[in-house]
Amino acid sequence: MQNKPARGTPLPAYEQIKRHVLAQIESGALKPGDVVPSETEMVKEFGVARMTVSRALRELMAEGVLNRVRGSGTYVAPRQYESTVLQIRNIADEIAARGHRHTARVLALESSEEPTAVAALELDAGPAFHSRIVHYEEGEPIQYEDRYVNPEVFPDYLAQDFTLETPNNYMVRLAPIQRAEFRIYAQKPDAHVRQHLAMEIGEPCLLLLRRTWVGKHVATSVRLWHPASRFHLAGTV
Amino acid sequence: MQNKPARGTPLPAYEQIKRHVLAQIESGALKPGDVVPSETEMVKEFGVARMTVSRALRELMAEGVLNRVRGSGTYVAPRQYESTVLQIRNIADEIAARGHRHTARVLALESSEEPTAVAALELDAGPAFHSRIVHYEEGEPIQYEDRYVNPEVFPDYLAQDFTLETPNNYMVRLAPIQRAEFRIYAQKPDAHVRQHLAMEIGEPCLLLLRRTWVGKHVATSVRLWHPASRFHLAGTV
DNA sequence: AAGTGGTCTAGACCACATG
DNA sequence: ATGTGGTCTAGACCACTTC
Incomplete structure (x- = not known):
């Protein structure tokens, strides 16, 4: 992970990690219910502090992309309905x-x-x-x-x-x-x-x-x- | 701020800060457009680290409650429309x-x-x-x-x-x-x-x-x- | 120049789930 | 017992706005 953003402020590390996970979900490499690598693993993988990984995963949970269970792990959330608000369901x-x-x-x-x-x-x-x-x-x-x-x-x-x-x-x-x-x-x-x-x-x-x-x-x-x-x-x- | 949660896990510090700000908005002490105390001020007020205040205010921004402008300050967001999704506005x-x-x-x-x-x-x-x-x-x-x-x-x-x-x-x-x-x-x-x-x-x-x-x-x-x-x-x- | 928010680190302690 | 996530600290550097 580029620790010192070169110029033009590329993307913060937590944002890069978010996109990396989202890309894996979109590509199908990660499917609903799958376990996402743990914070510790991502710390090693990306070479950043744990707080940084934590923020990325926390935000993805707030966005409904992931579920996190303390003591257990981080999981890809089941597919959302198109809209919970205007219920144009199937x-x-x-x-x-x-x-x-x-x-x-x-x-x-x-x-x-x-x-x-x-x-x-x-x-x-x-x-x-x-x-x-x-x-x-x-x-x-x-x-x-x-x-x-x-x-x-x-x-x-x-x-x-x-x-x-x-x-x-x-x-x-x-x-x-x-x-x-x-x-x-x-x-x-x-x-x-x-x-x-x-x-x-x-x-x-x-x-x-x-x-x-x-x-x-x-x-x-x-x-x-x-x-x-x-x-x-x-x-x- | 209670640094060591006594028992029963009361509320994390960042959550207490969020509620404190929300309460001030609900009571009318803070109105849309008003400046919210800066991170540095809240660090002193609540006796917590800046990251903790930062998280509280960042989440309130993500929820549409506050606007934050780098170099300027944190402001109470204008009142939301009833629904941003189904636009039944005024x-x-x-x-x-x-x-x-x-x-x-x-x-x-x-x-x-x-x-x-x-x-x-x-x-x-x-x-x-x-x-x-x-x-x-x-x-x-x-x-x-x-x-x-x-x-x-x-x-x-x-x-x-x-x-x-x-x-x-x-x-x-x-x-x-x-x-x-x-x-x-x-x-x-x-x-x-x-x-x-x-x-x-x-x-x-x-x-x-x-x-x-x-x-x-x-x-x-x-x-x-x-x-x-x-x-x-x-x-x- | 001073103050603001944005990000990041390298540790730490904790509650909880799983074997 | 081990590993997971949840939270927090005390610093740091940076980009930006304001004066």
Whole structure:
């Protein structure tokens, strides 16, 4: 570890150690539940004082990345839900939490060269992956999902069976979501969506737009339509 | 500061210092923008090492309570918005942030014995305060606010002029919101709301329901209607 | 020049978990 | 008994702001 920062103030040692651990988690070298090297080991590895290692690991714990147990060790924390605040959880989990049965119908699962898809993912060039899926709760349609997926982040997306696992679950399982951006609208659905959601004419939709990032890439961009009569968002702050 | 924790591990010194500062902010002895005593001063005051004070203040900065400027000093951070995640900020601030003019029209400001009001605030008995206000952005109606307020928490609520300051701002100014619960719906407005929001027949509303707690009391329960064509919610996680 | 916060060290004592 | 993390000290050097 560079003890005396040369010039331009590179990065403090504790910050370098944090990034080193984060990089190992992102690369998969460290998985949830794995033991992270102890403070003593890192002191030797990086050639710094124990307080410095301690600060790095303590901050990673405060950020929810690690769990530390006195007397035992430091562990990689289990994967976080995308959001504990605005509970846009996996629709299948939500339905299961209500004790109901979730089913899904895949309308489309394809590669797309649409400029809107390429733009939504902030790609330089196509193709983008595209899926359209209707989710049912106890047989009633509750969500129409129109999703674009970055092939660089999820190269095997098209080979999945999304009647068995939701795209959301698949992606959360493979890559840690680092940032999400959402917008919520009340909107009248077009005829296509209205039909698939079995909605009355004139009934509004709750429309949720969301883009999520993995690293520097937009991993996915999704539009979720929900019939207003059967769905709302809720949460606590 | 008790250097050797007696027994039962009372509280680490850095934690005691954090609470001391927080208590001063809560009591009003320290206000947003005020200078907090420097590390050197606190070292003398509490009789601890500088690293200990440093940690306390650093953590308070990470929690958004303090701002620290190298070479200058430590300052009490301005009051936080209710939520940085789901940006349900003061509507007046949002409008101002867009460089637009906010105006408000107070339709009602009264004491109410309605059972629904009493129930919404989880009160044992009435009365509850009640207000109905329409908010305008550049003269266009953008939010219909129907609010119940707990008289125990805000006894002077009825005496305010809500054309000058929004209820939200008034309440955030007087009491720190500790918890909020929200639900978001897409809903067709009733004739009354539709008229006040100057909406077309058939246009949906984005309806936001929110209850906020101060201590153990429900401080306020509010329903906010927004015309779908002119409003959406947005945020990042 | 003086004061501030940012970082780091090389020790130390402790509570706790695990074998 | 050993190793882990949790805390703390008494110094130090530095970058930065303010006067």
